[in-house]
Structure formats: C-alpha cells, structure tokens
Amino acid sequence: MELYELTLKQAQEFLAKNPNRKDELTKTLADRIKQVDSKLNTYINFDSKHAQKNGDVKGPLSGIPVSIKDNIVTRDWETTCASKILKGFVPPYDATVIRKLREAGAVIFGKCNMDEFAFGSSCETSCFGPTRNPWNLDFVPGGSSGGSAAAVAGRTAIAALGSDTGGSIRQPASFCGVVGLKPTYGRVSRYGLVAFGSSLDQIGPITRTVEDSAILLNVLAGHDEKDSTSANVPVPDYTSFLTKSVKGLKIGLPKEYFVKGLDPEVEKAVKQATSVLQDLGASVTEISLPHMKYAIAVYYVVAVAEASSNLGRFDGVEYGFRHESSNLRDMYFETRNQGFGAEAKRRILLGTFVLSAGYYDAYYLKGLKVRTLIKQDFDQAFQKVALVLGPTAPTPPFRIGEKMSDPLSMYLSDIYTISANLAGVPAMNVPCGFSAAGLPIGMQLTAKPFDEGTIFRAGSAYESATKWHEKVPKL
Amino acid sequence: MSDQYESVIGLEVHVQLKTESKIFCSCPAQFGAEPNQNTCPVCLGLPGSLPVLNERALELAMKVGLALGCRISDRIKFDRKNYFYPDLPKAYQISQYDMPVSSKGHLAIELKSDAGTLAEKRIGITRAHLEEDAGKLLHEGVRDGSWVDYNRAGIPLLEIVSEPDLRSPEEAFQYLVSLKAILQYLGVSDCNMEEGSLRCDANVSIRQKGAAPFGTKVEIKNMNSFRAVHKAIAYEIKRQSEALETGTRIVQETRLWNESKGETFTMRSKEEAHDYRYFPEPDLVPFSVSSDQIEALRKSLPELPQARFERFRKQYGISDYDAYVLVAEKALADYFEACTREGANPKLASNWIQSELLALINLKKHSIKNLPNLPPKHLAGLIRLIENGTISGKIAKDVIVEMYDTKKSAEEIVKEKGLIQVTDTKLLEEVADRVIQANPKVAAEVRSGKAQAIGFLVGQVMKETQGKANPKMINEILTKKITSQK
Numbered sequence: 029m030e031l032y033e034l035t036l037k038q039a040q041e042f043l044a045k046n047p048n049r050k051d052e053l054t055k056t057l058a059d060r061i062k063q064v065d066s067k068l069n070t071y072i073n074f075d076s077k078h079a080q081k082n083g084d085v086k087g088p089l090s091g092i093p094v095s096i097k098d099n100i101v102t103r104d105w106e107t108t109c110a111s112k113i114l115k116g117f118v119p120p121y122d123a124t125v126i127r128k129l130r131e132a133g134a135v136i137f138g139k140c141n142m143d144e145f146a147f148g149s150s151c152e153t154s155c156f157g158p159t160r161n162p163w164n165l166d167f168v169p170g171g172s173s174g175g176s177a178a179a180v181a182g183r184t185a186i187a188a189l190g191s192d193t194g195g196s197i198r199q200p201a202s203f204c205g206v207v208g209l210k211p212t213y214g215r216v217s218r219y220g221l222v223a224f225g226s227s228l229d230q231i232g233p234i235t236r237t238v239e240d241s242a243i244l245l246n247v248l249a250g251h252d253e254k255d256s257t258s259a260n261v262p263v264p265d266y267t268s269f270l271t272k273s274v275k276g277l278k279i280g281l282p283k284e285y286f287v288k289g290l291d292p293e294v295e296k297a298v299k300q301a302t303s304v305l306q307d308l309g310a311s312v313t314e315i316s317l318p319h320m321k322y323a324i325a326v327y328y329v330v331a332v333a334e335a336s337s338n339l340g341r342f343d344g345v346e347y348g349f350r351h352e353s354s355n356l357r358d359m360y361f362e363t364r365n366q367g368f369g370a371e372a373k374r375r376i377l378l379g380t381f382v383l384s385a386g387y388y389d390a391y392y393l394k395g396l397k398v399r400t401l402i403k404q405d406f407d408q409a410f411q412k413v414a415l416v417l418g419p420t421a422p423t424p425p426f427r428i429g430e431k432m433s434d435p436l437s438m439y440l441s442d443i444y445t446i447s448a449n450l451a452g453v454p455a456m457n458v459p460c461g462f463s464a465a466g467l468p469i470g471m472q473l474t475a476k477p478f479d480e481g482t483i484f485r486a487g488s489a490y491e492s493a494t495k496w497h498e499k500v501p502k503l
Numbered sequence: 504m505s506d507q508y509e510s511v512i513g514l515e516v517h518v519q520l521k522t523e524s525k526i527f528c529s530c531p532a533q534f535g536a537e538p539n540q541n542t543c544p545v546c547l548g549l550p551g552s553l554p555v556l557n558e559r560a561l562e563l564a565m566k567v568g569l570a571l572g573c574r575i576s577d578r579i580k581f582d583r584k585n586y587f588y589p590d591l592p593k594a595y596q597i598s599q600y601d602m603p604v605s606s607k608g609h610l611a612i613e614l615k616s617d618a619g620t621l622a623e624k625r626i627g628i629t630r631a632h633l634e635e636d637a638g639k640l641l642h643e644g645v646r647d648g649s650w651v652d653y654n655r656a657g658i659p660l661l662e663i664v665s666e667p668d669l670r671s672p673e674e675a676f677q678y679l680v681s682l683k684a685i686l687q688y689l690g691v692s693d694c695n696m697e698e699g700s701l702r703c704d705a706n707v708s709i710r711q712k713g714a715a716p717f718g719t720k721v722e723i724k725n726m727n728s729f730r731a732v733h734k735a736i737a738y739e740i741k742r743q744s745e746a747l748e749t750g751t752r753i754v755q756e757t758r759l760w761n762e763s764k765g766e767t768f769t770m771r772s773k774e775e776a777h778d779y780r781y782f783p784e785p786d787l788v789p790f791s792v793s794s795d796q797i798e799a800l801r802k803s804l805p806e807l808p809q810a811r812f813e814r815f816r817k818q819y820g821i822s823d824y825d826a827y828v829l830v831a832e833k834a835l836a837d838y839f840e841a842c843t844r845e846g847a848n849p850k851l852a853s854n855w856i857q858s859e860l861l862a863l864i865n866l867k868k869h870s871i872k873n874l875p876n877l878p879p880k881h882l883a884g885l886i887r888l889i890e891n892g893t894i895s896g897k898i899a900k901d902v903i904v905e906m907y908d909t910k911k912s913a914e915e916i917v918k919e920k921g922l923i924q925v926t927d928t929k930l931l932e933e934v935a936d937r938v939i940q941a942n943p944k945v946a947a948e949v950r951s952g953k954a955q956a957i958g959f960l961v962g963q964v965m966k967e968t969q970g971k972a973n974p975k976m977i978n979e980i981l982t983k984k985i986t987s988q989k
Contacts, residue, residue, distance in 0.1 A: 109550075119549065119550070120544065120549070219552070220552075221551055225785075254555060255553050256553065257786060334782075336780075337594075342550075346547065346651075347549070360587055383782055
C-alpha cells in the first residue's frame, strides 16, 4: 500500500509507529499529484516544496497533510476562490479552522479547486479549469467542493476541507464516492471562509471514511469568539459514536424524496442502504417534509441575495484583480465585468434584483418565511425520528459540459441537499453504491441540530457493514 | 424670508461614540494615527472576516437614547446598507434599518426671546441607530488617483434623526448646542465637528405659513461647524423662498454647502439616489436586551444639562440665561462649580467666567477643559479680593490677565504690585479736595443736580490714585463734599 492511499486514521497510526517519517507523507502526495493531477486538476496550488511544515506541533493530526478548499483563507498563501477577481490575493491571516488544524499539528498541504466562489454543482466554473471525476474523467466531480472531493477520492489528498452552502460538500462527496459532512450551522467557525450565503455556509470535512470525518470534526468544531454565528454548544468526542450500535435507531424516509426526477439507480442504492441499516437493527418509517418542494426556490432567493452583498467587496480597490482606469465608475465596471465569471454574474444580478426596493417583500422576506416553514418540517420530523435518510443527489455524476448551458437543471442537482442548509441541520453523504456505468452513488443522513453524533453512529455502522469505501478509482 | 413662508427643518446628526476599540473589531478607535495603522482584516473587510459587536458601543448608544427620552429596543438587530464607494471596504455598511436601538424621544432646546428671557421648545427625536463609520479618501498631493485611509472605518457611529420640528436656523443651532451638551454630559463623544466626531446633515423645506403639507425637501450636507449649519440653512431658506416667489420649481435633491462661497450647490438629484438594498446582517445574530439591563443603564446616567440648569438657578440664584450659558458647555459648568466650591460668590463667579475668563481663553485659543493657567481656586481667590474690597473690579481686570500669564494667585500679584485698594478715608478726602478745587465747573454742575457729572470727578480721583481707590467710597466722599459746599 502506498502512503498516499492511507486514510487519516491509518496515517495517524503510521506516524505513531514511524515518527521520523513525517515528511514522507507530504512527499508521497506531491509525487502523486505530479503523476495524476494533470488529469484531475484537483489543486489550484499545493506545497510542492514542503514549506508548510508543522511536524513539531504535538496534536491529534501531528504531521498529517490536510487539503483546503480555496475559499478558506490561509495566511501568506494565495486564496483565490477559483476566481480571476481574487488572483494574487494573499491573506494576512488564517481562518479559524486553519488555526485549529495547525494547532492540532496538521500540515496545510494545498488549496483545492472549486466552482468560482462556490457557485456551482460541477466544479466547472473555476477560472483554473474544471476538475474531473476520478472514477471517469469525462464526468464532473460535483461541486462546488469538487476539487476537495476528487482529491480525496483520487488519492491526491488524505483528507480535505470543503464548504457547503446548498450541498457543496455532500453532492461532490456523493459524485466522488467519499464521505462529506456539512455540520450544524454554527458548529464550525466561518471566520476566514470567504462568504457566499452567510446564513447557510458551513465548513466541513471530506474524507474517505466516516471515522476520518469524526476525527477531523473533533478538531474543527467549537465556539469561536470571532464568529458571532458560531454556537456555544459543548463539543462531544465524535469518535465515541463510531462504535455505537444502531439498534433501535429511528430512521425516517421522507416520501417527498422518492418521486419523479430521482434516478432509478440512485433510488435502488438508497433503498438497499436502508435495508442494511434495518438489518443492523434500525427501524425505518416514512415521514413527510411537506415544504421540501420550495427549497430550491427559497435557496435561490436567500443565497443569491446574501451573495450579491458579500461579493460587493471585490471591486478592485483593496486587493485582487483591478482594471486600471482614470475614472472610478469605469474601474468598478470593468474590474467586476472582467473579474467575475458568468455564473457569479448571474447570481450577483439575481441577488441584487431580489433585494431591490419594491421587490424585497415579494422575494427576500417571503423567502425567509418559507425558510422558517422548512425548518419547522425538520423540527417535526425529528420529534418522530432521530435520522432522516435519503439520496444526496438525484442522479449519479453527469458529463462535463452537460449542464453548463442549462443553469436550472444544474440547480436541481442540489434538490436534496439545500434544505439542510436552509434549516441549519447537519447532514452527511455516505457512499452507498455504484451505477451500472461505475459511477458513485451516495446517501444523505440528516440529524437534528448539534446531533452530528447520531450521523456518525449510523454512518459508521453502515460503513462497517459494507465495502463501498474500499473501492479505489483507477487512474 | 418673506413673512408668508415658514421653514421646516429636520437634522440628521452622526456622532462618533467614544469607545476604546471599533464597533466590530478590536482595533483602536482613536483619532490621529498614521493612515491605515488602526486596521485589521475585519475593518478592512478582507474576504472571510466577520464582525463581532463591541458591546460598549451599544451601551453608549442606549445611554444616549435614554437621555433623549427614547424607547429602547429590547431586540438588537443589524442590517446591511449596500452601496459602492472606495471608502466602504465591504461595499456595505453595517447599520440598523427597521429596528433602531432607540426611537420616539425628544430634546428640549432653549430659545432666547427679544426681551432676553428663555423659552423651552421640545424637538421630537425620530430615532437613533448604531452603525459603522467609513474610511476616508485622500486626494491632496496624490497624482492620478486617490488614497484611502481605513483608520476611521468601523468607528462606532450613532445617527440621531430629529422630527421636522425645527422652524429656523437659530432653532437648528440651539438643537445642536443642546444635543452636544447632552452627549458631553454622558461622556459618549468628543463632539468635535472639525475632527468629524460630530457631523450634521439638514433637511430643509418651506411652506406657506399655516399650510399643513410639507414643501419639497432638500438635504444639505458638508457643514463643518454649528455656525455653518446655521448659515447653510439660512441660505437654503432664502434660496427656496426666492424660488417660490419667482415660480421656480424646487427639486428634491441633495446639496452641498460651500463654506467659502457661502452657498449650497447640487450634489445629486432624487433620481440618482441609491437603492441601498437593506437586508438583515446575517453575520450578526439578533439578540435581546432585558429591561433590567436597560434600567441599570438608566440609573447609571449622570446629571444631565436640563437638571443641572434647574439646579443652578435654584442653588446659585443666577439668572436663567447665565445658567443656560454655563450649563450648555459641560466644562464651563464644571469650572463654575469648582469656583463656588472654592468659596467664590456664585453670581460674581458666573459674571467673571462668562466675560473676562472666556475672552482670555478665546484670545489665547485655550480650552476651558484644561486650564492650568487659571485653576478655579485662583479665580475664586480673585473674586474674594473683589468682594472684600481689597481690589476694585477695574484693577481685577488687569490682575486676571496677569494671573493667566504668570499662573500666580491673585493674592500674590496684588501684594507684589501693591495694588491693594486705597480705603484710607483721610487720604481719599485730601485727593477729593484737590480734584474739586481743580474742577470748579464740574463741581458746580453736580451741585446744580447733574448727578452723572460726578463720574468725571471719580475718574480724576482714580487717576491720582493709579486706580487703587475704592470707587464706591470716592463717590460717597465727593458727593458729601460737593453738596456740603452749597
């Protein structure tokens, strides 16, 4: 077994036995990247010179390389959000999650490719070119954290961080056959995450196993006084849930999830996964999330409104790309016109529109009200069950280029993931099969706020009973 | 303005709150640092940074609201005001839109009538909300562009909006005087218009007297002193009245005051006004303030100008007007009270502070806040010497200048210069005899009933005694001698 194939847990064990071989881990990854990343394009840049040493810090991740989605700021290391407008921006500070990783001894290894500003579900809108799916290079890895998910699946990373505003961790994890967790809103500090939809964004781990996810969340989670939206809720040891049986665990299948539009292969895989959990002792009942059908509409009001405001600061004044001009108006216009890609412009325009005088009540305010209803759906569901199970994405991965000219069908790719962001609840993708074409399929486990433990419990039990996570894409 | 029109004025005052650190980060909030020295990822609006509310700023804002008799919101929520300008690093200002921290209050102003008496008028306060200040553009000495200094970005601001209750430039001026006094008594702001810690925009319209609907409103900006606010409003009222009289339409617009030209000019029309796309700030979670917290703040308020005004009138027996002038400037009132604590006669202290002392301070461009040249103890000493007849008021006017320049006490100067008032009756009678003899005509005039002519003789006696004679005694001696010569 090559060192780059190690899971996070295996890397911990390897370094415990071989404390002097820390540099080998980063070196083996760098070699692997040189070998395969011209095909995958998972990195925007990585530490080929092994400059980011952190081997002396004792901690749970001591010496372990972790890769970072390029919308999380890293001190003295260019952070671009895969956008031309941020090229050359070198943050003077570390995001709180980066600080925590460093304090835990991790090596910040590289910055992963993504959809521009996390706008997209296919990782095709990056100004650095698309990332490809390690299982089939003609297919997308999902998005927006496509670089992180493809890196973990393609063994160019041991573990990675992604961010999830409407499914951007879970959907690419599903498409790449890896584990991706969007924690409860407020569980992980957003300080240093370049904002997309501030009320929806969460940082989370993308890993090969549920166990790795728990190990990383242990480091990432917790209150941060620099983020007013981070919650002051105690952080349990998430690895303690990994060995708990699912006997008696109540799981709900929303009837609204299994309807027209859901790919039959995905439906079959998810139903089979449900049976596995039932066999392990969980009880499964049908539930209803009646406002689920509004989730995409609400999301494309709330998220774009916040995005249009959050992206105002990219104006060429302080940092990043600037179109030089002798007049201010022209500098603004051309900096933003040339700096942003088409999807970013589309969302800025949409968001600006829904917040405009005369439209605010009809769109944004109404959106917030429906958002409350969606949250109430989950509150009610969690009075009956401890876990909601469904597909992560409606289909297996689609082809590169297939949906780029059809934004609405692209948006539908997040139909199952968006409601967790609107409700603020935690949700995880766990691989649960492959299509006939050999592409990964994932299921989504959703729990009530701050109950990531139950997700780890069920995810780990399922993983132990199946072999999906052991399959490796051939590159 | 023609008598048939009435002006309607509302003021929007921005006050920088005096906190140690900025409103959403821990950068120092002090004025005068090197450009961009007091900045961090948060106040620079760097990607990924997040705001965290400085609770001290909220506390100061609530104190102002309480002092203005406002209703304090029990829920604190912030909103984003979106617009593009290089001094605004995030392209939005964190402000409060539909839930200001304070609303529905009032401010009492004192208006002086022609007869010299004071009349109180209550001006409604619509709202006072918290927001962050923007940076500053620097154009001077910059070729091909401008520079931005973000030191000011993130300084806490309180925007206090009045009802359109003001009816004249003088009322607007007095509103600012009263508001500044309250802010100074609360210790929440430096209120320095030149440094920008207090800024004022005015909304001005005119209408037919007694006509209920308001005329078209014009907003005036860029006044950098209370005087300028007065002048700009007066100019605008005149401009609008002339427009009405000549049948020119008044357009709703924002105008800038040009201090050197003494006129306002168009900045932007209503059509060019921004759509700020306000929406709730998702990075700051709304939170509740308990009524206990608000009550505790209310109890912590210091004595405010109005209460002090009432107390000064009763406790010191000084006139309404004197009490008003002293109280309007906290440092002045503090100085006055310090003098009385040193034993000074309040009426004399009030007179001497308002005339001689203020004249000296203005002349030397000093501040009453910090006056090592003439501590209250020294002024009280001077007043004591006047009261017990040791020196005359005339001499005292020279002594106070000397005190100011040398920082010596009145007693020292009087002793050193031999300025003690001559009260020796025998000596004064000899001088009086000489003066009457030398001026027989004037003495005759006095005798014939022209009482005011005696002033000349008193002056002559003062001259002979180098001003040290007690004027009251001279007067009595001269009168007695002249009338007894009948």
